[in-house]
Amino acid sequence: MADPPVGGPPSDAALPEDAAARRPLTVRRLFGLDRSGPPPPQTLAGHPLRPWTVPNAIGFLRLALIPVFLIVALSSDDGVDAAAAALFAVIGWGDYADGIAARLTRQYSRLGALMDPVTDRLLAISGVVVCWHFQLLPRWALAVLVVRELAMLAIARYGLSRGVELRINWPGRLAVAPVMGAFFFAMVGLTTLGEVLLYVGLALVLTATWLYVRDGLREARRLPG
Secondary structure, three states: EEEEOOOOOOOOOOOOHEEEEEEEEOOHHHOOOOOOOOOOOHOOOOOOOOOOOOOHHHHHHHHHHHHHHHHHHHHOOOOOOOOHHHHHHHHHHHHHHHHHHHHHHHHHHHHHHHHHHHHHHHHHHHHHHHHHHOOOOOOHHHHHHHHHHHHHHHHHHHHHOOOEOOOHHHHHHHHHHHHHHHHHHHHOHHHHHHHHHHHHHHHHHHHHHHHHHHHHHHHHHOOOO
8 A cells, every 4th residue: 555754843854835835737747647856845744734725625525425335235145245346446535635635736734644544544454344244354464565555653662753755666556456456356246366466465555565665764763862
């Protein structure tokens, strides 16, 4: 799963808000394929939350739909349920929708930067709960995924305590599709495809975690005190 930037005050390398607003919006940047340059300064620590934006409205809807998904999925007979899978897909793709909305409207916010990874994690945990309950995917692999998420929480806490700012890396970003795809395909009955995707996602998230640890330790050593 994609992980958030962690800790630290606004970076000196961040573009001023007016410079960020003038950055050309290419097709690659619109769809999140070009992530060069620093993040929008409005998303960094120390800036206002700005909850009332179009992207955050999408984010609030995603959060609200997670318990609905759990109710529908856990009410099914065997976990293979089209309505539950559709809800899961809508919530998952909503992450891309609010990112596109933010880049189109330039309504970046600190709340959005904090809320998106939390929602992604809650959705992933919900997928684990459903697939574990109905044994749709190997439980050992689901357990590894949960342990990894707990490890990321510990790493985030460590980063906040040391003023370390971690940037999302490409293995972590790429892991979102196979992990979420594993849950989706398991819920539509394509369990073999779901299992393969889960293994691919696990390899990516474990690689991403190792990179977070390595980069976090490097940055911590460079900080004074």
